[in-house]
Amino acid sequence: MFTDLAAAADSPLLHNLNPEQRAAVTLPAGNALILAGAGSGKTRVLTTRIAWLLQTGQVSPGGILAVTFTNKAAKEMMTRLGAMLPVNVRGMWIGTFHGLCNRFLRAHWKLANLPSTFQILDTQDQLSAIKRLMKQFNVDDERFPAKQTQWFIAGAKEDGLRPRDVEARSDDDRKKVELYQLYEEQCQREGVVDFGELMLRSYELLRDNDPVREHYQRRFRHILIDEFQDTNRLQYAWIKMLSGTTAEGRFTPNDNSVIAVGDDDQSIYAFRGARVGNMADFVREFDVSHQIKLEQNYRSYSNILDSANALISHNTKRLGKNLRTDQGPGEPVRVYEATSDFAEAQWMVEEMRQLVRDGIDRKEMAVLYRSNAQSRVIETALFNAAVPYRVYGGLRFFERAEIKHALAYLRLLENKDDDTSFLRIVNFPPRGIGARSIEQLQDAARAAGRSMHDAVSAVGGKAGSNLTAFVAKIDVLREQTQGLSLREIIELVLDHSGLIEHYKADREGADRIENLEELVNAAESFVTQEGFGRDAVALPVDELRQSPASQGLDPNRPVLDEPLAPDAETGETLSPLAAFLTHAALESGDNQAQAGQDAVQLMTVHAAKGLEFDCVFITGMEEGLFPHENSMSDNESLEEERRLMYVAITRARQRLYMSHSQTRMLHGQTRYNLKSRFFDELPEGALKWLTPKNQGFTPSAFGYGGGYATTRGGAGGFSKDSFASPPVPPQKAAPSHGLRSGMQVFHNKFGEGTVTALEGTGDDARAQINFPRHGIKWLALSVAKLTPV
DNA sequence: GGGAAGGTTCTACTA
DNA sequence: GAACCTTCCC
Secondary structure (H helix, E strand, O other): OOOOOOHHHHHHHHOOOHHHHHHHHHHHHHHEEEEEOOOHHHHHHHHHHHHHHHHHHOOOHEEEEEEEHHHHEEEOOOOOOOOHHHOOOHHHEEEEEHHHHHHHHHHOOOOOOOOOOOOEEEEEHHHHHHHHHHHHOOOOOOOOOOHHOOOOOOEEHHHHHHHHHHHOOOOHHHHHOOOOOOOOOHHHHHHEEEHHHHHHHHHHHHHHHHHHHHHHHHOOEEEEOOOOOOHHHHHHHHHHHHHOOOOOOOOOOOOOEEEEEEOOHHOOOHOOOOOHHHHHHHHOOOOOEEEEOOEOOOOOHHHHHHHHHHOOOOOOOOOOOOEEOOOOOOOOEEEEEEEEEEEHHHHHHHHHHHHHOOOOHHHEEEEEEEEHHHHHHHHHHHHHHOEEEEEEEEHHHHHHHHHHHHHHHHHHHHHHHHHHHHHHHOOOOOOOOOHHHHHHHHHHHHHOOOOOOHHHHHHHHHHHHHHHHHHHHHHEEEEOOOOOOOHHHHOOOHHOOOHHHHHHHHHHHHHHHHHHHHHHHHHHHHHHHHHOOOOOOOOOOOHHOOHHHHHHOOOOOOOOOOOOOOOOOOOOOOOOHHHHHHHHHHEEEEEEEEEEEEEEOOOOOEOOOOOOEEEEOOOOOEEEEEEEEHHOOOOHHHHHHHHHHHHOOEEEEEEEEEEOOOOOOEOOOOEEEEEOOOOOOOOOOOOOOOOOOOOOOOOOOOOOOOOOOOOOOOOOOOOOOOOOOOOOOOOOOOOOOOOOOOOOOEEEEOOEEEEEEEEOOHHHHHHEEEEEOOOOEEEEEEOEEEEEO
16 A cells, blocks of 8 residues: 555556546545546546545545445446455445435434334335325325325425425425325334435434534545436435534535536436536535546547537537547448338348348447337337347336235334335235225224234234234244244245245246245345355454554544444344345346347437447437427426437447437327437538438428338338438329318317428328417328318 | 226336 | 226126
8 A cells, every 4th residue: 555645646546547537536635526428437537536545545445435326336336446456345335325325324223213124115115105195094196196296205305305394385285295294104103214215314314413424524534426417406415414514504614525426418317306506516515626527538439429519519508528539430320211110120120130240249239219118119120030139127126026025025024014015915915805804904003003013903803813814924924034044034935925826826927936036046145245144344443453544533433334423323233134125125136137148238318328339229319209298398308308319329339320210109199200300410420311311301391292211112221331222202293182281170189270281192191280279290191080171 | 806897198217 | 009007896
């Protein structure tokens, strides 16, 4: 280890960094903002910064707090750091916001007013808890859909608001606040916390408890936040609290340093509470002394970067940043117009085949789309062509029904008051406890102010005996599992719960049984990885004592993991089962099918953030789809769509394709979309149109018939750089429908409207009609019944 | 309790 | 168009 910075300047850690990266890594103490463009080596800078701080003895491992948004990012950081330095990264506070808050609350559960066995509700659990609550209080779920209530509660928590803090402007709001209040009481009674609560409660404990706050403020000398543009209000406040806010709420930056790393151009989560404004606030409120821009891109050729830069320059609210590369222009960005979504997929399959012939791995090809519904057509095309593919998204391992059932049994062993889990399994597998019995039990529980588990004795009759038997079963299981290993516990529960038996009887239960067996494996590898039984959580004391880094710290405060703060519950560690349940809630497993196979990657643009591929296809580049119709009305969300597009473009290393289609099946009906306005924002010089650049479908083209290339018949014409079937010449045939631009027509559903444009002939004929009450629509004349007025 | 039938919804999604 | 949820009926 280095003891002085002069020696450190030669550290091998700093080799191969560009000047900006080096400056970021070696920043002096103080708060700083790093604007890191896509592909600029952000993760590398973050991890090298931590390694450098440790190596130069400026901080000990315990003095670092590094926060990310995803488990994946946290894991990557730890892996890289572990490769740079011989430190026990597991013992460091590197993790997601929620993971770290969980860790914090486990250490201070008493102060946080939680049971030591508190369980975490995921989004599904939260929704069912809310539904249950609304039923209990007879809330009209037409007027207050449970999903909306959930949204409201989660949103309030993300803003750091308790029910009493929420400003209710309408009766509906007041009702929602009331539900929020009741929901909180229910969670508290049952000893469960949702994701928002993990954050909010940690924040409040820091805010309200001076010794705890001051302790952590002293401890975390270097705080690093990744993806800062995605932080919400509460997370921002949490960081502020950790870095220095007094009991009076005055913010006085401590002698710790906060480094925020982010890219305002990649902020795509405003819809779920992220505030890009946090970046500007941070600069102002944290007295930022250094700002560094990482603009050197190591990922893409310049045609791709030029496209990204040109596009994003149309956004007005930006901190300002331009990506550059030393690589040449590379291939042009290829643009394709298809006649239908089907043909678009077909073309893509052909193009991929060619790419494979060119020696590109399938796993280096990604198909990006704006919304999940678009994947179906593409999947079908890939499937029919026998091209292996992999879809991101969908249910993750720990979210599957059978897994959640098994976990519910395990959770009840840990916390008998968890009514959400109780309800999930009280009659699963079926054991003769119907809705009536459950209702009786709920009433009894409510009357006694107890959990359902504790209230079974109050229900009489046959219902009562069935319930008693169920509770007895759980209690016996709890007894039997004492002292067993995690693996044995789960096997016992799977066996005695009757889950396996139940799925055996089910014709389609084989997969579910397989998953349940996988759960045992997951538990097994969790135990070995986390090192339960061994002490992998805390850093070896000796290592710290010998480190020069610890010299500057208060010797009475060992910078160990936990317990370490005043009033932290001492000595108590989570049981392997409790730890596993937490793991299951916070890390719901892989979001993708089995890795390894050389398969084309399909995902939404959102899911692609942070990834990169040699070849990227951006599909469905159409008005109403991308930008999405729900985001086209106001400028704010349109700018978010543009950032989304920016993210999509910057995923590509070598080749980028964009495609749009004239027709598309959506929600069971054919739609005619204009090509995306984003095409007009790209530099013509970087593009190559594989089909003639279409003028036919721009809004200004009134009554223009044809002019677009059609590949009908030779579905998806393709050859390496052009297209196989020549474009059909513009159709000049006289329309047979007798409609003309400017005509007034009547539609059964939309009423009266004005024809503003006409397109195509025969079965393909369509008209654009402006309905005063329903807006502008494209209607296929072979389908829509229109009568001239 | 379970299946059939009918109704509803459909942007992005991490923890 | 399809996946999901609720309701109805045996």
